[in-house]
Amino acid sequence: MTESQLRGEFDDFPDTTTNIPTAAPAAAAGDTPRDEFPDADAWVREWFAPAVALKITGDGRGLVWCAQWWAHTEVAVRMDALWKGWEAARRDKDKAAMSSWWIQHADHHLRAVCNGESGPMWRCTPGLHREVPALRTVPAPPGWFATGDGGAGPTFA
Ligand SMILES: [Zn+2]
Secondary structure, eight states, rough: OOOOHHHHTTTTSGGGGGGSOOOOOOOOOTOOOOOOOSSHHIIIIIIHHHHHHOOOOOOOOOOOOOTTGGGGGHHHHHHHHHHHHHHHHHOOOTHHHHHHHHIIIIHHHHHHHHHHSTTTTOOOBTTTTOOOOOOOOOOOTTTSSSSSOOOOOOOOO
């Protein structure tokens, strides 16, 4: 089979590569580097979500995603941090910076936020948001933790 025949077999498949965002043009000399996106929401909708493909099960196992990811505080905080790191990697002169961002940041955060068994969106599906309460806490007894003036710190009996 020739190369053109091989290519022809795939002509009926939609070209999914056209939706992959490209990096912004480099800033001209003297320009202050600017973020590509105004905030994490725009970044997730316009760059991150179109670039990431995962097998979403949405049944409390495997991987989950919620279209209202921003309604989950932990996910919102993590995605905001990911966006800021992505912007920094995009501007970095080190050509490996974006690879490092994926390996050292995105991969870890995705494992945490998309965990269908224990992640912050475990009750959601891509089409259905359900509230997931934050961890419950009880105030620690006074003096339990060290303070700036050298408190006693935790005691364990
Ligand atoms: Zn949700």
